[in-house]
Amino acid sequence: MIENKFPGKDISESDLKDKFPLCAKKNINHFSKFEVAGVEFGGKTIPVMAGPNMVESEELILDVAKNVKKIGAHFLRGGAFKPLTFPYRSEKFNETREKGIEWLKIAKEEFKIPIITEVMEEKYINLVSSVADILQIGSRNMQNYPFLTACAKTQKPIMLKRHYGSSLRDWLGAAEYILYEGNKKVILCERGVTVPHTHRSTSRYSIDLQVVPAAKEVTHLPIVVDPSHATFWRSWVSPMSLAAVASGADGIMLEVHPDPTNSAVDPLQPIDYEHFKNLMKKMNQISTTVYKRKILND
Amino acid sequence: MIENKFPGKDISESDLKDKFPLCAKKNINHFSKFEVAGVEFGGKTIPVMAGPNMVESEELILDVAKNVKKIGAHFLRGGAFKPLTFPYRSEKFNETREKGIEWLKIAKEEFKIPIITEVMEEKYINLVSSVADILQIGSRNMQNYPFLTACAKTQKPIMLKRHYGSSLRDWLGAAEYILYEGNKKVILCERGVTVPHTHRSTSRYSIDLQVVPAAKEVTHLPIVVDPSHATFWRSWVSPMSLAAVASGADGIMLEVHPDPTNSAVDPLQPIDYEHFKNLMKKMNQISTTVYKRKILND
């Protein structure tokens, strides 16, 4: 009465061969290593991407760039284009779009820090690529296949965020679309999934750290964790960042803002410079003692 | 220690006013009614959309159009463009794209049956709109906001499938993007969500029928249920279709194929003509006795 012909959401040996052969490890020690703007992914460094949720203003992004660079971040993050769940936005809570991209360029130039920023639409790929060292594809676009293909064709490094309702299998299927275009610099990013057992109404997602060893068992792609967005709650960011490094993550993405409670978006989740500095030191302690991988220089 | 300022995924009174005022009911009896190609949604009819998963060939789609029309379907469904989880496809399992759209046109012309079919990319909106009476937006594009806006601007009726990991709140936020463009013919479609308690590995999703009364409590938009895709298992399609009608759904979408086990895609889920005919009769019995709404004519 039962036929298990269609394996559903779990990963089988034949998936590795037929569904995502380019993502799949060739042997147990196969892990991709590649450089982006002089920073190595998958190697001896665990890159940290830090910055505000949104590129609110030129002043803000310059201040953040200067400070996170000094503290040790490898990339400046910040959204100029950003999906919003509802079509209405206040003056404060808004995308800065073309202006935001311009400000990121100024920050990049002035502080010599590479940029990761989200691209949301095919027609802006060129614009966003003019500043981004890594194109970020958001959770909601994870299975927008024509868009994945269009981004892949730029041959820019791409960070693919996991959809909050997606299995590892579906995620690797999406990554395969990028690799399929000959683009090998693909970084996975876990940013929280929906779970039935929420801890509080302010916590929208739960970080799935088990996906880190699970991914590393089947794919050679580096995997980054973004605890800010998932936890949605400042005081949980540090413990979950430390846990992410300890779980074997290949990078960390964080929301850092000089004045978190006045952040234009999600003011409960960013950490300030002091908090970030302390966290960097502790993450570095874990990564160096346990994995012999550096976060901070010297 | 606890601040519940950010309500997370549940719906509050202020959401109705600020986040999706166009979706929200104005009063308890407010339900949208509108016609598409002579078929009323939200009124005295419960439209049924039937057809193959994929428009595999001209021959197939003509055969299905003739038969489902005769049995009582109000719309012919079938995908010419279709998101596939992995970039590889066999000769059999493939999109027919422009040709598929052409075949749908022939079927529409010959059997006078309106068409619902998926559109996946902005650049194909015009092409798909040339045959579709309803543009279907798939689960994976539910929160692709620029694309929702582009589709909305056609002023074509739109069926918005719920993402399999999405709350009702996020779904209504996405619908609001369409209404915001002045497009009032929006139909919601529940097609199964991921749950932690799966029944078997072949069942990828679980139909969430509780969302039907939940949606009707807050929004005036009609809501359709698609049990084929959710159950992924032929013998569960009838019970879940009957349950969907009984739960108050405003329409049903079904995969019907003359030779289900040889369907190009997901051969475990389509039902054949005979099965469809029996199901239509039973669904009609439920809808007429309980809701005074017709599925079959006379």
Added chain:
Amino acid sequence: MIENKFPGKDISESDLKDKFPLCAKKNINHFSKFEVAGVEFGGKTIPVMAGPNMVESEELILDVAKNVKKIGAHFLRGGAFKPLTFPYRSEKFNETREKGIEWLKIAKEEFKIPIITEVMEEKYINLVSSVADILQIGSRNMQNYPFLTACAKTQKPIMLKRHYGSSLRDWLGAAEYILYEGNKKVILCERGVTVPHTHRSTSRYSIDLQVVPAAKEVTHLPIVVDPSHATFWRSWVSPMSLAAVASGADGIMLEVHPDPTNSAVDPLQPIDYEHFKNLMKKMNQISTTVYKRKILND
């Protein structure tokens, strides 16, 4: 790198033989039929169990017994012993325990209606059995195996509620413990599961109706659905009850209270007599036309 030796939560052919052979169907048309207090389960009737969440007082339970019997309920339900999530209880919100059992006896005697009520502890099995025609085992005790065994040994009919976080496989494993003691009168009851995509904070659970056809594919045991407890919201009870009957459920359990908003427990979910009467009529229409099974007599 992948070994799928341990099938996890899905049901395999070998599970049917080795894990729950007594639950498993012997052939495709194998469904248990048995009588409890003159009411047939799994046969031509779809029994309805109605009554208050808690046996609040003698007066209440007599009034409900009289009314639900008149309207057509086959069993009176009501909890004298009841698990409460926290150890504190107000005077109103409390178990009536031994007194409650006494009042159920009076109701049973006076109105000739059989009783289903929950048993929570081994030491009260005898007491509860002195009035109950069916012993109800609650969600939280579903995998309390020594307790299942102790209840099974009474040879009383048992209704086993599904844990809200349990797979069908685990549920059948629990049922097998009861059958293993030679007790064949086992009724499964779906009462809502936790899902990640909640509709509102007042909705604690989601009914999983897909489990009805899923269960009927592998087990011969009858399966009942309890929509009151799952939806937690009065206005969703009718649509979900109708959907449950349409999905093929073998019975329905409902909270009915003469004055729902003053119910001692969960006042948002019970329905009143008038509501119950209308619902019974509609459920009967569905069951007779679609399944040739009666809910109401005459």
Added chain:
Amino acid sequence: MIENKFPGKDISESDLKDKFPLCAKKNINHFSKFEVAGVEFGGKTIPVMAGPNMVESEELILDVAKNVKKIGAHFLRGGAFKPLTFPYRSEKFNETREKGIEWLKIAKEEFKIPIITEVMEEKYINLVSSVADILQIGSRNMQNYPFLTACAKTQKPIMLKRHYGSSLRDWLGAAEYILYEGNKKVILCERGVTVPHTHRSTSRYSIDLQVVPAAKEVTHLPIVVDPSHATFWRSWVSPMSLAAVASGADGIMLEVHPDPTNSAVDPLQPIDYEHFKNLMKKMNQISTTVYKRKILND
């Protein structure tokens, strides 16, 4: 139309006062500290509980006791009584019950290592208490309130495992039942929850590490993490154990077996002595550098 009177599964300020006042922190720095058999919980040590899933034989448990003690474990774990999902058991896969308790006593005596072991039934509380320094209450009994109360009355330290489908709120409600009896030595244990986005069919649960900071925000009780049972997969145990320590867990529970692939139960998850030794060293590095808490002595 929306009334959010009943807060569902999230934790509110009033829950802290009315639902679990004994669990709730009195101020932001309030954390319980207590000793069990000379080992401090909630203080400067992070106790590790190691041993086999099942007390298979006297020989096995003595060998494990000797070795895990030498490597630095603070407690010997091992089940003599154990819930099994199905009533059938092979000769190999079976509980050793009274004999197992006897063997634990010998191991305790001989190697001076305190014991944590599961109790499943009220009638065995005395027997299990005769050897256990900590009574372990399993996931499936988390909401078996009369049993919680009976265990609490022994005034023995109790480790309460979270049900795999339970919210933090329900878990604290269960803990409150124990504290309510005047028993203050309560330890929470996260052991994996069901999630909709599984990584593979062999992975039955996902560790929810976000619950560690979430719990510490509202309760003073120490919280332990058990990665073996959750991951069900040997190679994920180390990364998730390290992540658990980094997340701020107050203790770690691990399955350690001299010959993992021949373990009587769940042979894919235990680690061997060498693996355990390396893991202890790395966990100790994290806990000392980040939290100034010791795992290993000297």
